[in-house]
Amino acid sequence: MQQSLIQALGIIDCSILKRVGKDQFEVLHSNTDWFSELLPESKGKTEFTFSNESAYLQDFLVDAEEFWQIGNAGQIQSGIWSEQTHERVLRLEAIAAVANGERFLVISNLQQEYERQQKTLQVARELLLSNDKILAQHEYVHERLDSLLNETQSLQDMQAPIQQAIDNANFGVMIVDSSLKPVNQNPMAFELFELSPQDASKHPLDIVLTLFEKQFPEFDRVFATASHWNGEIFWHKPPHTSKWLQLAVYPVLDEHKSVKHWLFIVSDITRLKYLLQTNEKLTLYDGITNLPNRQFFWQTLEQKIKANKPLYVLYLDVKHFKRVNELYGHLAGDEILVQIASRLTPLLGQDDLLARVGGDEFAIIFSQAESPSDCKELASRLISSIEIPFFTDNQQKCLVGLNIGAAHFPRDASNAEDLMKFADLAVYEAKKRAKSTIKFYSLELKEASRKRLELEAALREAIENNQFELFLQPMLDLDTGSVIKAEALIRWHLPGGGIACPDDFIPVAEQSGLIVPIGKWVIARACEMLSILQQHHNTLKLSVNLSPRQVSDRYLFDFIQSAVELSEINPNLLELELTEGVLVDNYDKVQLLLDEVRNLGISVSIDDFGTGYSSLSYLKNLPIDHLKIDRSFVQDLDTDENDKAIVLAVIAMAHSLKLGVIAEGVETEQQREFLKLNHCDTAQGYLFSKPIPFDEFCEKLDSKKNTDW
């Protein structure tokens, strides 16, 4: 009856077989048209033995047999395959099923489904390929020009082949100076905007800047913070010309991390957009996550503002996403984005909207908030959902986080553009935090952002005008009482007088990347000091601190090596200090770096030991020489039994791992006595000396004859 019903309905183009034994089947229903082409051995029979002619089906039957043997009700699918018969190519899918204790094999002919899927995928994949090509070209030109612009003093020095390549490129290239004045615009840049290079009245750059500013609220932030940007802009020239352009904006930084040039690369993607428009789903939805895209988000936001109902715009930036892409590849990255979308979606209400608005950026229109605390609560649910580890297809664990920026309509802004701009500014603030967090836009935030930019500018000047000085704080051998080492600590002589301590400016330097040139200066200056010191004190070591950002700088080792060579010092006298956080966040890079510096003869100590997240396994895997017990454990040594226990444990552990131990922040005789009694090797702190200028340090060193500070 079932068979006749299937035939009567005629809606399923499939063949149904019942398994009667290993590779033996009874035909319950078959579409004789293609079924006998696929399995000629079944022709004219109600029962037949599978002859292994179809390699794909044979392979699937291995899984099917296993499934049938288990015998639990359910089904497994083979996935689509194409089978070349004598007459044609069949598009098929097989299902192995168990129902009512019986085993079935269903083979469906998916010709129509295949064609439909192929049509959609064809467009999607053509777009993907074209887009990849454009992005790859942009990246390549950017990389080449970035290094070239850094090497040459002026663009006149640019090598002829490079200039020729830019002139002949099939996309627009515009190089501008730090004040956005054009320096070089290639012929294609003019051609894209239908301008003539001979007509000096209008430049392609003017058009690009105007479009960028009008269409993207990030405009000011990108230039103020020297950020890289990539997106699509729309250009309309009345009456009939319209173009979609892919724009990439890159800052070119000098060795002081100041913007030397900006690089604009523009490609015409109108054809791609046209292809997209043939499929509405692709126009308004993101191809990876299936969420609404930026355009959809923007339209909805404008509609909601028109309706004049209060709402929050939340701008979400996925933390460490770049690292996922680098470590596990783009396919894994895409998979994580899909998982993120599926975790965030259920946390929102019906009136809310979640969209993917950029590479690793999502945005939410949150309509149900009555107060900022509702918004905070949502943010904490969003963050918690993302902090559960993700797993790639091949079970690699990935940890990411969320930075969230929020702006309120109508309190913060009355139009979509300002709302997005302010939410973007707030998320930029949230990014400064190590942990996932939400930041609300406020006037104070705007003010803080302005102050930070001022501090950054002042730091840039400080680098250029050499306003830094290295102070030295001695470290003493607790057995002999002699100075065996000193830590180099940076001070900033403020132009208006006074000295700034590292805590006041290092965080901003770290966030802005200025730590790289500052850190290089510290290393170079420490090497200079060592070359002077080693004339009289040829065993005295100097240690310098390395920050996370510095460790990420791939040229750090080359720089250290050249500084050591240039100053002709014994590398054994230089020591690098890293915190545990640096080790955990950049383990692979740190391992490589430490192996290299160890080969050179430089020693390494772990700063602030015991305060960070420590898996401790690094202690045996990395080439480390000393542990520095954090001052917070030392300061209450006289009174706190727990601190005593921790200090003793660290000393015991370090010694059994054959590492030296240095106690920081030693301020009292009792602390010194305790540490000495318990075989701590070295101590540093105000009991002996505060950090002092180099000359003073040298004087003290000579006058005290290196004993009894």
Next chain:
Amino acid sequence: MIQKKVCLLGATGVGKTSLVKQFVEGIFSEKYLTSIGVKVDKRIVDLASEQVQLMLWDIEGIDRYCGFQPKYLRGASAYIIVTDQTRSQSLIEGLEIHHQCREVTDVPAILAINKSDLDVAWHWSENELNGYSQEFEKCFTTSAKTGQQVNSMFEFIAELLYY
């Protein structure tokens, strides 16, 4: 006659289907038609003293629309990672796929740098390519359009698997 299963893997649009079509049917089409799922083709390769039947599993391009499916490698005697020398990303993706394959099988892997009839438009240097090729049994620069190195690649695999 022995049969050997060989999988063709790689990013979308690198020319896996075209390579098989060139080798099995000797034809090439300029039109790019994306594949879905798997298609198995067979061709007998004559060796000096014996014949080997290659069963070529042409597997859908791996991208954001279709993930890597290790099950297709079951029983494979070798696999070919196909890349497109006009697209830098195709080598990165090919290497990612190769590393994923290496987690489930250690059969010989061949690198095919396809579309040699077109100008090289990726930015990998000789040195970089030589470095990546080290991870493979052998590297072939192929063109499904002109047939360059297509037969020699499959013949090499047949010999490798037979002897």
